Amino acid sequence: DAKTTQPTSMDCAEGRAANLPCNHSTISGNEYVYWYRQIHSQGPQYIIHGLKNNETNEMASLIITEDRKSSTLILPHATLRDTAVYYCIVAGANNLFFGTGTRLTVIP
């Protein structure tokens, strides 16, 4: 499975959009991009995933570049409850390599 690169930490003001970047330059054609988040002492929570096209659900939007080498997770209106570690994962098989993720802190 391809590995990903994410910033270690980010801050975002409450009510503003949070844009979390991820680089996955070695992604192969059949591998999906997944985003999960983990709030302290809880299991990872699935957010969204995509292959080539941009995706949107009730939680977030996923923007994947045309060459698929990077993506951005967008939380449109961040709340304090969105404070968590966000993991970008590339998965083509059963194993999910979580890495260390981005610690997002939403500031009041």
Next chain:
Amino acid sequence: DVKVTQSSRYLVKRTGEKVFLECVQDMDHENMFWYRQDPGLGLRLIYFSYDVKMKEKGDIPEGYSVSREKKERFSLILESASTNQTSMYLCASSLSTGGTQPQHFGDGTRLSIL
């Protein structure tokens, strides 16, 4: 919503004990997984199962075994617990293989081996 339930949130056991961690999912998912999560190391796959009575080794299977007698239940067994198995253990399930469907996680079991 998918519900993955792990039997214990916190567990304390002694070195040499046989330890059972239980996981149940309610969505009729084919695949189930056991991970451990340690600071600085992320999640590491221990074992997974793609069908009843089937199992596959993950990245770090040593010291562990698994059992899947029913589709909804996947058990992780520490045959003889050691202190280096102190960790957060996470169970997950997914509808299909190949990365096309997300894995859904339980809230984890924080296991301490004394």
